[in-house]
Amino acid sequence: MISEKEILLEINNLAVSTTEKEKVQNLIKRISFKVKRNEIVGLIGESGSGKSLTSLCILGLLEKNKFNVSGQVLFNGKNILSLDENEMMRIRGSEISMIFQEPMSALNPTMKIGKQLFEIFKAHKKITFEDATKKIKKLIKKVRLDSVEDLLEKYPHQISGGQKQRVMIAMALSCGPKLLIADEPTTALDVTIQKEIIEILKDLQKSENLSILFISHDLKLVSEISDRILIMRRGKIIEQGQKNKILKSPKENYTKALLSLIINDKRRLKKLPTIDSFDNNIKQQVETKSQRKKRLKSIYSSKPILEIKNLSKFYNTSKQLFVKNKGFKALSNISIQLYRGETLGLIGESGSGKTTLSNSILKIHEFDKGEIFFHGKDISKIKKKELLEFRKSIQIVFQDPYASLNPLQNILEIISEPIKFHRICSKEKVYEKCKELLYDVGLDETFLNRYPHELSGGQRQRVCIARSISVNPEVLVCDESVSALDVSVQAMVLNLLNMLKEKYNFTYIFISHDLSVVKHMSDKVVVLYNGKIVEYEDADSLFEKPKDSYTKKLIKASI
Numbered sequence: 001m002i003s004e005k006e007i008l009l010e011i012n013n014l015a016v017s018t019t020e021k022e023k024v025q026n027l028i029k030r031i032s033f034k035v036k037r038n039e040i041v042g043l044i045g046e047s048g049s050g051k052s053l054t055s056l057c058i059l060g061l062l063e064k065n066k067f068n069v070s071g072q073v074l075f076n077g078k079n080i081l082s083l084d085e086n087e088m089m090r091i092r093g094s095e096i097s098m099i100f101q102e103p104m105s106a107l108n109p110t111m112k113i114g115k116q117l118f119e120i121f122k123a124h125k126k127i128t129f130e131d132a133t134k135k136i137k138k139l140i141k142k143v144r145l146d147s148v149e150d151l152l153e154k155y156p157h158q159i160s161g162g163q164k165q166r167v168m169i170a171m172a173l174s175c176g177p178k179l180l181i182a183d184e185p186t187t188a189l190d191v192t193i194q195k196e197i198i199e200i201l202k203d204l205q206k207s208e209n210l211s212i213l214f215i216s217h218d219l220k221l222v223s224e225i226s227d228r229i230l231i232m233r234r235g236k237i238i239e240q241g242q243k244n245k246i247l248k249s250p251k252e253n254y255t256k257a258l259l260s261l262i263i264n265d266k267r268r269l270k271k272l273p274t275i276d277s278f279d280n281n282i283k284q285q286v287e288t289k290s291q292r293k294k295r296l297k298s299i300y301s302s303k304p305i306l307e308i309k310n311l312s313k314f315y316n317t318s319k320q321l322f323v324k325n326k327g328f329k330a331l332s333n334i335s336i337q338l339y340r341g342e343t344l345g346l347i348g349e350s351g352s353g354k355t356t357l358s359n360s361i362l363k364i365h366e367f368d369k370g371e372i373f374f375h376g377k378d379i380s381k382i383k384k385k386e387l388l389e390f391r392k393s394i395q396i397v398f399q400d401p402y403a404s405l406n407p408l409q410n411i412l413e414i415i416s417e418p419i420k421f422h423r424i425c426s427k428e429k430v431y432e433k434c435k436e437l438l439y440d441v442g443l444d445e446t447f448l449n450r451y452p453h454e455l456s457g458g459q460r461q462r463v464c465i466a467r468s469i470s471v472n473p474e475v476l477v478c479d480e481s482v483s484a485l486d487v488s489v490q491a492m493v494l495n496l497l498n499m500l501k502e503k504y505n506f507t508y509i510f511i512s513h514d515l516s517v518v519k520h521m522s523d524k525v526v527v528l529y530n531g532k533i534v535e536y537e538d539a540d541s542l543f544e545k546p547k548d549s550y551t552k553k554l555i556k557a558s559i
Contacts, residue, residue: 007074008179008211009035009058014071016053016062016235028053029235030071035179040205040212042226042243044219044258046486047457050235051215055181057081058213059096060088075179094124097172101184103164107156113167114152120174139170142207143200161350162193169200173208180205183215190349190513195557198225217486219258223247231255253279261487262516268292268540271498272491272520292540296523299341305474305507306338306361311370313356313531330356331531334370338475343501343508345522345539347515347554352528354511358477361509362394363387392422395473399480401460405452411438412448415467422471437466440503441496458489462496469500477509482517494521515558519543527551 016028028050035041045051056062057073060080073080075096080088100106108116114136121132140146143166148159156164165185172180182201186194202225205212216222222229229246231239231254239252250256257278270285271277287295313331331353338344346354359365361372363379372379374390382390398404405414415434419425425433435445441462452460461481468476478497482490494517500506510521518525518539525542527535527550534548546552 006036007034008037008039008076009213010072010074011054011058012072012074014054014057014073015069016050016057017068018066019068027067027235028057031232031235031237033230033237033240035211035213037178037211038205038209039228040202040214040226042222042229043213043215043232044217044222044229045232046217046488048234049232051232052183054232055098055183055213055215058179058181059092059098060085093120093177094175095177096179096181097175097177098181098183099165099168099172099185101187103156103161103168106168107164109156111155112152113154113156113159117152117167117171117174120171124175135174136170139173142173142204143167143170144196145170161189162196165189165193165197166200169197169204173204176208178209178211180210180212181215182212184217185214186221187216187218191515191554192349192557194221201225219487220262231258258487261491269520271495274491274495275488296538299339299523302340304337304339305375306336307371307373308334308336308357308361309371309373310335311357311360311372312368313353313360313365314368329531331360331367334531334533336526336533336536338507338509340474340507341501341505342524343510343522345518345525346509346511346528347513347518347525348528349513349554351530353531354528355479356531357528358396358479358509358511362396362477363390388422392471393473394475394477395468395471396477396479397461397464397468397481400484401457401464402452402484404464405460407452410449410451411455411463414452414463415448415470418467419470424471433470434466437470438463440469440500441466442492456489457485458492461485461489461493465493465496465500469504469506472504473506475507475509477511479511480513481510483512483514490517497521515543515554527554 012032013030014028014032015026015030017024017026031054043051043054053062057069058075058080060083062069069081075091117136117139118129118132121127121135136152140151145151145163145166148163151159159167186197189197198221201212204210214222214225223243226243228241229243230237231246231252233254239246239250239255246255247259250259254275257273257275260273260278268287270287273284311331311334312329314329334357336344346357348354356365360367374393379390412431412434415437416430419430419433434448438444438447443459443462447455447459455463482493485493497508498521501508508521510518512518522539525537525539526533527548529550535542535546535551542551543555546555
């Protein structure tokens with residue numbers, strides 16, 4: 001039995017609804033949970049489950065004229081829902097703080113880091129500039145940023161994503177809060193940086209006597225940091241309990257499904273389990289070693305369709321236009337072969353050269369040295385008409401389905417545009433072609449008249465895939481194409497990509513920072529570090545027995 005003194009946050013029968021076009025939508029449905037002092041509670045749920053709405057209720061940030069809120073949010077015995085804005089202003093930042101998902105949009109790009117940190121003290125504490133500076137330096141040390149030269153004089157764009165997130169943690173801790181809400185704080189970060197952020201939060205929880213509400217859609221990540229786990233679905237908390245109990249003996253089917261969606265490193269599944277397949281008791285099919293060996297022998301017995309030889313790319317950072325004495329090598333002597341029907345995985349941290357390599361292959365960027373041959377033709381010598389044909393043959397699926405679709409066009413216009421441009425079929429058959437493509441990606445004809453904002457993240461990514469395959473390409477470059485999606489939606493999109501590969505004999509270059517996803521999808525894997533290939537090996541062999549210390553570090557961080 002938990003005593004009242006132990007409880008920092010208590011939510012009782014919290015309900016949130018909104019009225020649109022005279023229709024009431026229940027967004028959060030009478031949820032209840034507690035967070036004890038010095039405890040880390042993980043809140044798991046997919047997009048639309050109500051996780052972020054719950055955090056906004058705790059901070060008193062929901063607009064009262066748009067949302068109907070009932071129930072209790074008790075913080076230190078006070079009901080936050082009954083406090084006025086002035087009282088809430090005193091609590092926010094000083095007693096309850098938040099780390100947001102995207103540090104680049106949360107930090108002011110026009111203000112130096114030091115000034116932004118000082119503004120927090122200025123807003124909440126009566127403190128001199130000298131005392132604030134001392135406290136800021138202590139905070140910088142606590143979040144392991146003391147090695148960054150002149151950090152306080154830098155602007156956000158001058159530091160890495162991981163460093164920005166640490167600055168956000170320092171800002172959240174500046175006034176000594178009792179509760180820290182971390183809303184997807186590692187989603188956009190590399191696997192090694194994710195691990196560092198988790199370690200920092202765990203250390204700070206102990207040293208600062210913090211309670212943390214850690215919100216994520218990644219069950220694997222939440223299990224690394226939390227004492228207790230809450231599972232949220234469609235506005236309800238369907239299961240909660242101690243971490244080990246939830247992980248070892250979950251009661252709800254949805255929780256069991258989420259656990260089964262964590263990709264198994266020991267088996268090579270033909271299809272990833274989804275929530276639907278779990279509900280319908282569909283058995284998982286495994287590709288045996290002999291089946292895999294036979295499939296790979298068939299792929300690698302032919303000539304490569306794409307060959308990269310000694311590719312190098314140099315970026316000039318000199319301010320003088322014709323002076324090439326400053327800069328860095330983004331790629332250094334890269335040599336790779338890509339075979340028809342192969343999925344080539346490309347892994348490495350931010351700045352390793354993954355995107356530069358894909359842009360060079362797509363002929364978006366010119367390269368300084370080396371050669372790229374597509375079906376034996378040097379792409380650097382391709383003329384204008386040939387370039388259009390080449391671009392049609394190699395297409396890309398981007399990371400962010402929100403940003404890569406035109407919000408002013410409906411789905412029919414989005415998919416039909418490349419079909420019309422490349423004259424894939426007659427004008428009379430364009431609609432039928434678009435309808436066929438939507439069925440290929442698991443959507444129906446009714447979606448053609450919808451706009452991107454009317455679709456979920458997974459549906460948008462399916463539209464992006466339909467657009468990419470509309471011109472009958474040979475090669476698809478999937479650049480972090482599932483990293484912005486929920487884990488169950490990821491599984492569906494990965495299954496879709498493999499189904500399309502089998503149906504149309506596509507060849508994939510699969511770029512990701514999620515190693516378990518790369519292992520599941522890939523036949524061979526290229527590991528990039530500082531623009532160089534440190535390993536290029538069969539996927540199973542590389543993950544079982546990595547040779548390079550950097551690969552070992554990546555794999556260790558992802559376990």
